[in-house]
Amino acid sequence: MVPEYRALLPGVLLAELDPDVRPARRTVRDWVVDVLAFLFSIIMVLVLMAASDEQGVTEGTLAIDALLGLACSVLLWGRRRWPVAVCLVIAIAGVYSVTSVGAAIIAFFTVAVHRRFPVAAATGVFGVAGGLVFPVLRPDWASSLFWVDVVWALVVTALILGWGMVVRARRQLVLSLRERAVRAESEQQLRVAQAQQMERARIAREMHDVLAHRISLLSLHAGALEFRPDAPPEEVAEAAGVIRHSAHQALQDLREVIGVLREGGDDDAPDRPQPTLADLPSLIEESRQAGMRVRLDREVPDLAAVPVGVGRNAYRIVQEGLTNARKHAGGSTVDVIVAGAAGSGLSVEVRNPWPVGRATSPAIPGAGTGLVGLTERAALAGGRLEHGRTASGDFRLWAWLPWPS
The missing domain is CATH 3.30.565.10 (Histidine kinase-like ATPase, C-terminal domain)
Structure with missing residues (x-):
């Protein structure tokens, strides 16, 4: 991106394309989205805790699972600054914790939106690999058919990755159009200044x-x-x-x-012959x-x-x-x-x-x-x-x- 135009664009939009650009602070929209994401993760923790209790999971396992789920929910507040790191940590926690699924979905979606496809795809592969280890550590939640768990992990990862890429492409388009508008306005001002000179x-x-x-x-x-x-x-x-x-x-x-x-003269005044x-x-x-x-x-x-x-x-x-x-x-x-x-x-x-x-x-x-x-x-x-x-x-x-x- 041309440096002289970068300064004229909002930091939030620039952060969508350039990982090195960080918005100075969250906007109102960012706060609303982050609060909703946190609440969604907490609700998933509560729902999956209730489901684990019905399946007869021991209290010790349920307590560890719930603590990991809550910790992953708190980590979501840092996903805008460190999206890949937060996603990897949550994926590691997801190897054992069922209640971290909500946080894992949001974290991986953030990576898909804010990072390029190779980075997002590699993060998704890491998450799928962790999902393959999950049935070994938590046989109480494992399906009777191993390949069913693999297919579900691949399908959900692909859906989240595709959704994130669509959102990222749309934001890139908006940013590109806004950059063109800023450039056109700047060039018009330059042409006016040159004409005046x-x-x-x-x-x-x-x-x-x-x-x-x-x-x-x-x-x-x-x-x-x-x-x-x-x-x-x-x-x-x-x-x-x-x-x-x-x-x-x-x-x-x-x-x-x-x-x-x-300055401020009458532009409509007729010129002297x-x-x-x-x-x-x-x-x-x-x-x-x-x-x-x-x-x-x-x-x-x-x-x-x-x-x-x-x-x-x-x-x-x-x-x-x-x-x-x-x-x-x-x-x-x-x-x-x-x-x-x-x-x-x-x-x-x-x-x-x-x-x-x-x-x-x-x-x-x-x-x-x-x-x-x-x-x-x-x-x-x-x-x-x-x-x-x-x-x-x-x-x-x-x-x-x-x-x-």
Whole structure:
């Protein structure tokens, strides 16, 4: 049995299959069964004592027989912990004692239920062998035909063994079904946790892509105001308006992400529309308004014809490329190339000259995980992504995404 599921199952059921597992204490059902078994054994002692008295058994023999029967009845209280040992002791006592028959039946039935068939069968053979010795020690109870006693011993042992095996098989089935239910519930919880983790990772990627773009625009405009304090009022007002708009959008995006991550959020709330490749011209224009020099080479006639999932990934790659260009190559011209067709795939390229000399403005901090996230995004979409310095000295970010026909 798988260890992680054993701890979730009741000890009483585990004890049915594994001899090394002991329930910590008897349940109410166990107490009821044990009391009834003890009373049954005591009643058998009284009945067989009365029968022995009618057959003229001597008082000394009857007293020894009764004491052995009572002792075997008391031993039944330990049958759950030591079923085989208790059964063997009672079988030894049964070689002489008639009144121990009730205790012997219960003890052997317990072995048949709680132990595997080879162990139960060997215990039954031991009991039958003791039954063969009984007519020699107690001829007052022996049948006139020896083989009749042998047949009865075999039949009763086989019936008890078969009954015990049926009960054991049923309990094994119940335990197996319960274990499957526990495993299925645990696996379902694991799948839910994995789905939540994947969703949180997806949200984290979106947050990085969106907020990095917004905040880099804020930094760019704020830097322009800092280095040009004597700019005309119209330009200052325009830059301040862009800063206000970008800050508002960044706060809105951040509020939505936090709302999704917060436990107990409204799962039925509609998601904010995600950008597609048709929104790429707006992204380029937004970057141009921030002072970037961006050239767009669009070789796809209809950007809206690109599938939504492919277009969203392409949009995020271009967005991250522009953000990186603002961070590390401010003032340079950035080329954005979008090409491809249905069936052959969609390629996206963002290229800018490698920065030379000392930066003219403070560097925009970054976590350094943007390209890692883009690589993972492209791989999950079934594509590939490359980035690095080219032979001509440019920094090139290139990705290919599958575009089904």
